[in-house]
Amino acid sequence: MSRVPLNAESKQIGKNGALRLLADLDSEGCTGSVLISAGTLAAPEAARRMLKHDLENSTAEQVIEVVGDSDTGAAIFNCPERIVAIQPPAPLTVDACESGLLADPLRDLLESNPVIGVVMLRLGRYAVGVLRGDKMLTTKTDSRYVKNQHRAGGQSQRRFARSRERLIRELYDKTCDVTRTVFEPYLGEMKYVMLGGERGTLDGFLKRCRLMQDLESKILARRLSVHRPDRKALDGISYEVWKSRVTFFERG
Secondary structure (H helix, E strand, O other): OOOOOOEEEEEEEOHHHHHHHHHHHOOOOOOEEEEEOHHHHOOHHHHHHHHOOOOOHHHHHHHHHHHOOOOOOEEEEEOOOEEEEEEOOOOOOOOEEEEOOOOHHHHHHHOOOOEEEEEEEEOOEEEEEEEEOOEEEEEEEEEOOOOOOOOOOHHHHHHHHHHHHHHHHHHHHHHHHHHHHHHHHHOOOEEEEEEEEOHHHHHHHHHHOHHHHHOHHHEEEEEEOOOOOOHHHHHOHHHHHOOEEEEEEEOO
């Protein structure tokens, strides 16, 4: 049985980094693997029962506390010097408890080529694209003027606020129209949608855009890190899309 880990450290790593990590684990003599699908992880008691096949109760609880909010599932590997929990970039569909290292399902996921829609949005600018695996298939980016916040008071402020709200709605509607045009040829095979930008702006967009409501079941919770939605951001977005969150529980 495992001893309780003394500390945990989490970080984000890209696809190649995650594949290298799996190769490293292959040489560490891991004694157990627990793969928890996104659906099972949403039921914490079921996930706990799976983890307690291989870990002490307190250790299992610590792992669940770290990975329990993932909507893509988790792969947990119990090795002599550490426990490694990987939350993949896309949903893991396998539930398994195995002796030794069971890395193939996660490796297959990382090497897969699903169609993924991407929408990045900040006030004044949007960028939309479609990926197959980590290859960009099509993109569209543009800017649309939105006034900055107004500091004056009275009627002037109210007129300014109404004008600004109208400009924001127009930005949402334009982004929605462009997203529909970019996504439409791939909607039949699109497995996931990922969003990036300002959370408040994205929340307003999701409420305003009917297409996003229709695709709600495919939208992953993780938000992509993007400072400026433009062509440069799209060129590098596949790395962000394919990041995994990895937590290392080091043994003392």
